[in-house]
Amino acid sequence: MRDREVIAKDLLEWYDRHARTLPWRVPPGGGTADPYRVWLSEVMLQQTTVAAVKGYFLRFTALWPRVEDLAGAEDAEVMAEWAGLGYYARARNLLACARAVTARGGFPDTLEGLAALPGIGPYTSAAIAAIAFDRAETVVDGNVERVISRLFAIETPLPASRPQIRALAQSVTPATRPGDFAQAMMDLGATICTPRSPACAICPLNAPCKARTLGLAADLPRKAPKKPKPQRQGKVWIGLSQGRILLETRPAKGLLGGTLAFPSTGWDGSDQPPPAAADWQEIGTAQHVFTHFSLELRVLLGRLDSNPQRGELVPLAGFSPNALPGLMRKAWAIASDATAGLSDLHENRQA
DNA sequence: AATGCGTGGCC
DNA sequence: TGGCCAAGCAT
Numbered sequence: 001m002r003d004r005e006v007i008a009k010d011l012l013e014w015y016d017r018h019a020r021t022l023p024w025r026v027p028p029g030g031g032t033a034d035p036y037r038v039w040l041s042e043v044m045l046q047q048t049t050v051a052a053v054k055g056y057f058l059r060f061t062a063l064w065p066r067v068e069d070l071a072g073a074e075d076a077e078v079m080a081e082w083a084g085l086g087y088y089a090r091a092r093n094l095l096a097c098a099r100a101v102t103a104r105g106g107f108p109d110t111l112e113g114l115a116a117l118p119g120i121g122p123y124t125s126a127a128i129a130a131i132a133f134d135r136a137e138t139v140v141d142g143n144v145e146r147v148i149s150r151l152f153a154i155e156t157p158l159p160a161s162r163p164q165i166r167a168l169a170q171s172v173t174p175a176t177r178p179g180d181f182a183q184a185m186m187d188l189g190a191t192i193c194t195p196r197s198p199a200c201a202i203c204p205l206n207a208p209c210k211a212r213t214l215g216l217a218a219d220l221p222r223k224a225p226k227k228p229k230p231q232r233q234g235k236v237w238i239g240l241s242q243g244r245i246l247l248e249t250r251p252a253k254g255l256l257g258g259t260l261a262f263p264s265t266g267w268d269g270s271d272q273p274p275p276a277a278a279d280w281q282e283i284g285t286a287q288h289v290f291t292h293f294s295l296e297l298r299v300l301l302g303r304l305d306s307n308p309q310r311g312e313l314v315p316l317a318g319f320s321p322n323a324l325p326g327l328m329r330k331a332w333a334i335a336s337d338a339t340a341g342l343s344d345l346h347e348n349r350q351a
Numbered sequence: 352a353a354t355g356c357g358t359g360g361c362c
Numbered sequence: 363t364g365g366c367c368a369a370g371c372a373t
Binding site for chain 1: 364365366367368369370371372
């Protein structure tokens with residue numbers, strides 16, 4: 001048996017004993033999983049931790065058990081359920097994908113067919129093809145990049161090393177149980193071959209691992225230096241009027257695209273006046289860190305004198321901060337604290 | 352090819 | 363505590 005085959009065999013034996021139990025997962029050797037659940041979980045897991053995804057996955061599948069159910073949901077409903085998970089383009093693409101899949105009568109079962117759908121790229125198409133359709137596709141995500149970089153002691157920094165990593169990952173992908181192999185690589189990366197202080201002593205691949213042999217495991221993969229994060233500033237207006245609160249749906253593209261939000265300005269490239277005349281008072285500052293900048297958002301609270309020029313007044317009784325993205329939840333929390341004595345806000349807030 | 356795009360947890 | 367990191371995709 002060749003070295004590369006031994007790697008797959010040893011990893012699958014480890015997975016048979018140590019696979020994590022996850023809501024979207026079929027036990028090792030249990031065959032293929034429901035493509036809808038595989039797809040939904042993989043999209044949610046893009047750049048997102050398992051711990052953060054679990055609750056969202058359970059709520060989505062309870063609300064929409066089949067892809068046809070999700071396809072029939074309203075845009076705003078899906079955005080509200082996604083709120084807090086981040087990377088909101090995923091939610092918009094999720095719905096577009098569900099509708100495309102429903103229109104064509106089910107998920108395509110090939111890499112190329114899957115990759116043509118919105119929100120499904122090289123990683124996700126390979127994951128669905130392998131896990132749901134038992135195709136011998138090679139899945140390359142952040143875990144696989146780390147495991148392969150160490151296994152073969154690749155010292156070229158990411159992202160330049162990607163082509164080499166992909167070729168080596170393909171060379172260890174087995175023809176049988178490709179889905180279990182993909183999930184095994186990810187479990188290994190998540191639990192043993194971790195970014196810092198990898199647990200080489202209990203790793204099923206420690207014998208063939210070149211980085212371990214060279215004492216380099218914790219130093220790989222090397223990465224190109226990151227750019228500094230600029231600091232941005234902005235304002236957000238939380239407007240109240242007769243038991244209603246002023247909200248708007250953000251433009252479909254760009255920062256927090258398509259999410260429900262309080263009107264704001266200055267931090268996202270926009271430069272806007274207050275959305276309405278009101279006794280605006282600055283009550284605090286929300287601190288938030290996005291992928292490529294940090295933000296100080298000054299929170300203004302006011303009672304409207306007249307109808308707003310943008311946004312929509314929504315009854316407080318029908319408003320839940322859970323439908324807002326994280327940044328806007330922080331702004332709301334500041335307003336909520338500042339008005340602890342005001343009945344207007346709190347009689348409807350059963351936190 | 353490099354950049355834009357969230358959030359929470361970790362040490 | 364601030365930087366780093368997590369099952370990437372679109373453009």
